[in-house]
Amino acid sequence: MSVMTATDSAPTLGPLLRRLTGDEKHGPSAHSTLDVLWVLYDRVLRVTPDRVDDPERDRFLLSKGHGPAAYYAVLAAKGFIPADWLDDLAGPASRLGHHPDRLLVPGVEIGSGSLGHGLGLGVGTALGLRAQGLTDQRVYVLLGDAELDEGSNHEAIAYAGATGLRSLTAIVVDNHSASHGWPGGIASRFTVNGWSATTVDGRDHDALEAALTGHDSHRPHVVVAVVAPKDDYVSGARSADGAGDADQVGA
Template identity: 40%
Template sequence: MQPNDLERIARQIRRRDLQAVVEAGAGHIGGEMSAIDILTALYFHVLRIWPEEPRHPDRDRFVLSKGHTACALYVTLAKRGFLPEEEISTFLQPHSRLNGHPNCNKVPGVETNTGPLGHGLPVSVGMAKAARILGAAYHTYVMTGDGEMQEGSNWEAISSAAQFGLNNLTLIIDHNRFQQGASLSDTNNLAPFRSKLEAFGWEVTEINGNEMSEIVPALQHRADRPHGIIAHTNKGHGISFMQDRVEWHHKVPNAEQYQIALAELSESL
């Protein structure tokens, strides 16, 4: 797909994500909006996947370590054909398999359960190491939040990935500069990330994580060592009153805000 096609799909995913959060009365919309361009590029251009065979052994793996943004993943999976699009209406409803954090035992296309931060990257290192042991050709991608990088388990995993020479592993840091309750600069700010990853022996690319022309080549890049992508994004991207506002980590739009957001996300569809 061309970048403009991917951008159109990303807008459609944003609209459906917005609708799902409003209908459910809960969600983590700010971090979902920052990540959707990357999710779109992965599932509609980069990943080698078969929606009709979600456990195909040759599939590429993607782990959403920032699991609280599950709704964006569900909408993306549905649009890609892993589950019925109408099922998105059950998000957070009683007995729904579309819970607030992804569950690999219930949702096709989810590789591992995530929610407690700092777990997705260590699991992904295991997946990439397993591919090496088995002689498998699949590539493993994992997305963390930038606040999540405060978890020490991530840095142990980064060290291990370099030690094992896992050039079949790509880490994407959704660097939207905000976490729950505060900006990174007001908490435990580990940015800039580039020098730290490089110090562990990783190859690093920095991109605008809301720009398809930069996202796609970064995701497709292959190196002789683990690859880290620092994706500079905007919390609440695409919705003017949400962008770069800490309260939209998990705030839900009211009726008036919902209509404004829908109108903004309808532009250029």
């Protein structure tokens, strides 16, 4: 369940990740977001490399911009960026840094890195699509459980719930990295504000797919994707992602 299989059509992700990290030891399991990202791009999002500017595409916003190696590997596997971009992560001429920049990477909807910005941008994106009659499009925003510490998220959660912003799906990858935890669970922060919520094994592709498409027609939806605690592989994630600010690694 926690290992990529050939049936996922993702046998190339491991080698792509290693091009980013130069790290033979740590497989895909070192990346908390990898399975969610793969399921999104392989099974859920209606976006392809030739549609990155199509107003009618689905949007995926990586709010948790830390450790984007898995994101870049998936974008390369799906043809959004050339695989050879992976070989010079954060180099002086590289388009790929330790936090993604939407002006540098085709298919990247927002530049992120400072935590707590993606959900507000996602709310605005959903509202902007709705105002233009694009009601079939969906906006997905990926956050981390520690990222929820930022109060800006709770402004967005409350407002999206209160106004029934039905085209919005938040995904919280929960690797138990929030310093003070979330007593009562992460999903409850959303459901008390009127969201629907599904909590799933963040490595189970079928369960993820069902959850990511499990929204209803009148309220926003959150998928809490639970993966192994950060501490179980933080050394791997840190070296693999090359993130310098250990404070927010895995957030």
